[in-house]
Amino acid sequence: MGENRLVQGRYRLLDLIGRGGMGEVWRARDESLGRQVAVKCLKPLGPYHDPSLASVLRERFRREARVAAALSHRGVTVVHDFGESDGTPYLVMELLEGRDLSRLLEDNKGHPLPVDDVADIAAQVAAALAYTHQHGVVHRDLKPGNIMRLTDGTVKICDFGIARLGHDIGFTARLTGTGVALGTPHYMSPEQIGGGEVDHRSDLYSLGCVLYEIATGTPPFDLEDAWAVLIGHRDTPPRPPRDRRPDLPGHLEEIILDLLAKRPEERPYDARELVRRIRGRRTTAVAGTAVGPALLDAADRGRLPSWTGGMTTGHKALGAGLRALPPDPGAALSARWAVTPRKYEGNRATSHNGPAEARRPAPALPAERTALPAERTALPQESAARHREAARLAALGRWAEAGEAHLAVAAELAALLGPDHPATLAGRHEALFALVRAGRVTEALAAYPDLAEARARVLGTDHPDTLATRQESAYALGRLGRHFEAHQVYAEVLAARVRAMGPDHPDTLRCRHNLACTLGRLGRLDDACRTALEVAAARARVLGPDHPDTLVSRCEVAYAQGQSGRWEEALRIYREVAEARARVLGADHPDTLAARYETALSLGRLGRSADALRRYRELIEDRTRVQGPTHPETLRARHGLGVNLGRLGRWEDALAEAREVCLLREQTLGPAHPDTLVSRREVAVALGWLGRWAEALTEYRRVTATRAQYLGPDHPDTLAGQGDEAHCLERLGRGKEAGELYRRVAVIRRQQASGGA
Incomplete structure (x- = not known):
């Protein structure tokens, strides 16, 4: 025409x-x-x-x-x-006289819209969605280009081309079956991406993406590769908007992050509730809020649907602008109580550090974070609100509070639905998950067998939820240093997953990955390397060579090689992974920075401390710019810098760096946090090298006492601390005390070795 x-x-x-x-x-x-x-x-x-x-x-x-x-x-x-x-x-x-939101952002040269305009647009779009949803219409392609702001200030939704009528699901199925992508990647909900059921809450997620963009000037996941954008929506918590725009009011940030919850049930219940919240102008500021768990249900964590294969990123509001940096899913987890170097699945940007390095505990987010069933939506509003608050606390890394909140919700579910209802059992699983991350590992481990037995009775022994609980119990065993028992449970769960899902199912591969980690902790480094290689090859075949899960397994291969003394091979892999992550996720993505950290660590282990020092300084600069000077990852890089200053014989500089990092970690993470204890130990190491053994002994004893309190007196890291004490006593001429301490540690280790033989 x-x-x-x-x-x-x-x-x-x-x-x-x-x-x-x-x-x-x-x-x-x-x-x-x-x-x-x-x-x-x-x-x-x-x-x-x-x-x-x-x-x-x-x-x-x-x-x-x-x-x-x-x-x-x-x-x-x-x-x-x-x-x-x-x-x-x-x-x-x-005929509408005005500009769509894409054009408004372009007219504003990429700068975000004024706060009052953001709030006004949010309220008007929410009101329109409340009306369309009430009439059974789900838009399914909400984006800035489909929202018009007229010259008189009225906001209108356009383009219902792929909308779904509540009574016409069959029509939607016919459209989906053609292989034509439904939706625009920058604004698609996780359930759309996973091919799951889509309802009005998918529109709320898309609205969250739109509001994030007009409030900050960039979409939540602004990556050039469509696949990476989809993975970001599915798996990665968005960077809090106020990190990008500090003047954004806290109540608006909270609303946006609530809308961007990964699971539909954790978003606002409907658009009418959203209108009330926006117009009520809640004044409670929640800085840095991230809502909802970082992972989807097990069924959603496999390959993306086939129709996404040739998908491009599509048009976003701005063709250029600041690159969005999906944060490390584990970066905000502040209660990491395992201090052994492990890289269990779920936290992709983990590190493996040796005795003199910062040994990152890397809590494994579970492979199957079970979503509560649909019955949850029928719960009283107070219960649903408590569950959202528990998830919010978990996303902030406030695991102790999250655990208590989840326990309260689980008790309510038991009273309302019965103790064996799947929703009740899912609530208990979430509560135990949080307790482990809060350091209450022994308490959670005692409750896992009963939960696993209940899920097996209600759902079946090979049901994914049952296996998820058993797999989490294996993780808890590893946290307590009981790696032989953890290995047994992982092996049993793996056999069940192969039987129920097949050897190449993503959840099966995730369990095999965790098994490889445990083999490494048992000292079976050749087996660990071989298993990790097999998992990496399978993931490359199933998910692709540059998929984040594939790269995580390649890092596990590198870790096993490094622990075997093959640091040149480890260095090569870490460099390749860093390049792949930079290409797929971006140079400033936390996973890319994590691989760069491993590269610097490997250089130090190869005796190339001058090269390592240079890499650490570059990494510290980038971490400070992207995540801030007191972020745990920035401090971890600074710790590595201090270690290599010591290796170069610059012990006064190393001591000053270790003390400053220790103080910052104590202030931000707490005095008993594993990272803080590692820094305190590094202070002691530097004092010893400077001949100040009495001061070193005091620091070593503080470390050992804290580890004994939180990890137990027989934990491997507690025993390692006692070995450090004995060495100090020896250097101070107190040989008898040192000998008694050495013998005590040796007896416990022999007992542990015979028990696991």
């Missing part, structure tokens, strides 16, 4: 005002009524198009006409007419 073309003898096309994936929009004059309108025409596909694609697009176009014509709300574009002209479908709508 062209300019001045008369459509159906009534609508004269005047000029082209917009072009999208499905059609073109023309300003036109209705010759019958003498008014100006907008006419949207389905674009011709050319002579070589796929007939099935044409059929789908025609259905979508007709669907938009039918859906939009049935709606009457000031926040929804009015449809006047629909038909076909010379075989081309057309849609006649009201």
Whole structure:
């Protein structure tokens, strides 16, 4: 169709005002009524198009006409007419005078919109969604380009081309079955990405993406690779908006992050609730809030649906701008109580550090973070709010508070639904998960057998939820240094997963990955390396060579090689992983920075401390810029810097660095945090090298006492601390005391070795 073309003898096309994936929009004059309108025409596909694609697009176009014509709300574009002209479908709508949100951001040169405008747009769009959802219509493609702000300030939602009517699910299934992508990657909900059931809460997630972008100037996951964007939505908590825009009010940040919860049940219940929250202008500021667990259910954590295979990132509001940096899912976890170097699945940006390095505890987020069943939505609003608050606390790393909150919710579920209801059992699983991360490992471990037995009785022994609980119990055993028992449980769970899901299922591979980690802790480094190599190869085949899970397993291979003394090979792999992550996720992504950390660590282990020092300084600069000077990862890099200063014989500098890092860790993480204790030990090491053994002994004893209190007197790290004490006593000429301490440690280690033989 062209300019001045008369459509159906009534609508004269005047000029082209917009072009999208499905059609073109023309300003036109209705010759019958003498008014100006907008006419949207389905674009011709050319002579070589796929007939099935044409059929789908025609259905979508007709669907938009039918859906939009049935709606009457000031926040929804009015449809006047629909038909076909010379075989081309057309849609006649009201002509809107204004700019869509994409254009508003472009006009603003990439800068975010004023706060008052963000709040006003949020309230108007939420009100329009409340109306459409009440009428059973889910938009499913909400994005800045589909939201218009008129010259009088009115905000309208446009383009219902892939909307779903509540009573017309079959129609949606037919569209999905064609392999044509539904939605725009930068604004798609995790359930859309995973191919799950989509309801009104998917629109709320998309609205959260839109509000994040107009509030900060960039989408939550602003990556150039469509696959990386989808993975970001599915697996990665968004960076808090106030990290990008400090003047954004706390209540707006909280609303945006609530909308961006990974699981639908953790978002606002409906758009009406959202309208009340926005207009109520809640004043409680929650800086750095991230809502919802970082992972989806087990069923959603496999490969992305086939229709995403050739997907591009699509159009976002701005073609350029600041790159969004999805944060390390584990970066905010402040209660990491395992101090042994392990890299269990779930926290992808983990480190493996030796005795003199910062040994990152890397808590494994569970492979199957069980979502509560649909019955949860019927719970009283107070219970649902408590569950959201528990998830928010967990996302902030406030695990002790999250554990208590989840325990309270689980008790309510037991009273309402019964102790063996799947939702009750899921609530208990979440509570125990949080308790482990809060350091209450022994308490959680005592409760896991009963929970696993209940899930086996209700759901079956090979049900994913049952296996998830058993796998978490294995993780807890590892946290307590009981690696032989952990290995047994992982092996049993792995056999069940192979039997129930097959050897190449992502959850099976995740369990094998954790088994490889445990083999390394048992000193079976060749077995650990071989298993990790097999997992990496399988993941490369199933998920692709650059998939984050594949790269995590390659890091585990490198770790096993390093522990075996093959640091050159480890260094090569860490460098390759760092390059791959920079390419796929971005140079400043936390996972990329983590691989760079491992590279610097490997250089130090190879005796190339000058090179390591340079890498650590570069990493500290980038970590400080991206995550801040007191972020745990920034401090970890500073710790590595101090270690290598000591290796170069610069012990006064090393001592000063260790003391400063120890103080910052104590202030930000707490005096008993494993990272703080590692820094305190490094202070003692430097004091010893400077000949100040009495002061060193005091620091070593503080470390050992704290480890004994939180990890137990027989934990390997507690015993290592006692060995450090004995060495100090020896250097102070107190040989008898040193000998008694050495013998005591040796007896316990022999007992442990015979018990695990």
